[in-house]
Amino acid sequence: MSLTRRRTAAALLALPLALSATPALAHGGGGRLRPRTLHIAGDSTAAQKYADAAPETGWGMALPFFLGRSLRVANHAVNGRSSKSFIDEGRLTVLLDGVRPDDLVLIQFGHNDEKTEDPARGTDPYTTYQAYLRQYVEGARARRAEPVLITPVERRRFAEDGTAKPTHGAYPAAMRALASEEGVTLLDMQALSLARWQRLGPDGTLPYFNWLEPGESPNYPDGKQDNTHFRPDGAVDVARTTARALLDARTLSPRDLRRLDEPVPGSWITWPPA
Template identity: 30%
Template sequence: MKRRLFAAMLLWCCTAAALAQGDAGVMPEPANPALPSLVLIGDSTVRNGRDDGQGKGAEGQWGWGNPLARYFDASKVNVVNRAIGGLSSRTYLTGGHWERTLQFIKAGDVVLIQFGHNDSSAVNDSSRARGTIKGVGEESQDIDNLLTGKPETVHSYGWYLRHYIAAIKARGASAVICSPVPRKAWDADGKIVRNRDSYGGWAEQVARQQQVGFIDLNGQVAAQYDALGRDGVMRLFPQVTPDEHTHTNMAGAELNARTVVAGLKSLRMPLPLSALNASGQAIPALEDERPVVEAARVAAEKPRDAALPTLFLVGDSTVKSGGVNGAVGWGERIGPFFDAEKINVVNHAIGGRSSRTFYTEGRWGRVLDQLKQGDVVAIQFGHNDGGRIGDPAMKGRASGKGVGPETVEDVRPDGTREQVHTFGWYMAKYVADARSRGRR
């Protein structure tokens, strides 16, 4: 009996410790220490569990740190996700995780910090003991930690953020504070609940006081959720656990990651932006090396149900990649946001096309042939329109700059001549053609 009681107590203690400190498995380290690193610290909304979706694929729980790595070129920058589920700004420090992470941080690195989801927990209990004092002040509380059995001085949420910032600056690296991503919760007006008056606002306050970068993930993601509507937001969280309100599925993690990338670009951090891959909208090289997807490799799409209205997508590889180098266009992920019983989504985009070549190759004409009353066409070009008209390096896709009526004559490889219009002319042509058929 005593042995069974001892075993049960030991199991309880181990379980409590695992819950308190997070079970993240083997933590990643910089793949190439000679390169600059983007280091992430935070909770499960940044790195969930063992970062494997619990074996449930895209519908498992994922932190935004996982898809964030895809936006960067591993040959130019390390993306090191050291976040651990279940931790707060306090327990990431007291559990020794920060000390182990800090040894990898060097001059020129950027460290993203996102805590807050777990900081509102109890300051002292026998299960997790991870709460922090609310606010950004210098007040503290001395406790005998019921979980660790040791005395501890607990500080405010802002104090812990300042502690991380000071250590990062001392290493010659740059800190960026992120406010915690919003939960799946709506207020009385049907809007996503913000935490501007608590951890979101406190995170920004610390960033401003310490003069470090700040990304308002809470506010920016909430605004996107509001635009998507309740049904759209529901699809960003695991369908297998409909009551889950904090942890997103992969689709939600990708939305959050894109918001982080946009924030990093706007902050102009000392992280080589040339490291961003096509998904991160890198500035192209002087020699236009972007691939032109062969039309034969892209399956022709038609409306699934001709009786329903259709949303047609027209654009380049950022809308539909055709699988080149494993890239995915946003149009290839937009389908789940629409009710397939009420509308078709047909993606006519093709990699490597500009507003000019999508028109001259006859692809726009094939879209027009499918249009009917009630349809909508979404058009996005621009990534491949740059460069000098007539330069062979541009692969015949450069359009004229601006939106005016002027033209430039170009000689094709076969000797024929083409009057090349401006980017705005081609875009206006698409709009006029659709409107002439009573479409939007």
């Protein structure tokens, strides 16, 4: 074989390796490479917040700080939604319309599924909750995207002895069971956040949640004692944990991520006009 033919053959063999070396990029139209997108389906703990809600912050607002430039976030999470109401309002359809092959669909519900007194939102952990979650999984897979189930991040609740208490009942276990049954990547944020709150303790978690003194924020003139929603530091912490969990699950690679071990100040968070 001539030198020229050997070089040509070597180049052709190396081509797939060169493409696989950019895992955060997917093929677009005309053979072009495009950034992969992480689509978030969830509730107020992940959602985009606006100027009239500051300093309340969803962890989806902080996730881009930990992603490389070849990854994008499409945050569809909305306050007050459950796995059921998100679908009933047509929001899953809108999300899936933007999903392309090799994208990720991050699915975190539970907080509002627990409100079983509300027929528009409440679900049963091992029946309707799992049935609705399957629709997200199947929708992502039908578009050759990867679904990722995320157990609901824990609230700030402590026993008198300072032990962090779980608050989501059977919903996290039901999601774990579904992930195992369907072979879906699971990020167990309920367990990870509960352990994190335990390490920080009742006082150490206060700056992470939307606890405000009267007059501290013009949006909350009478103050606020919110053990569910985050301030910037809490959202950054949860987003960092989510990014690390995606790495541990091998859903993302080290080259897809940044700043996992670097300070990310809460002051980087901004709230657009309502």
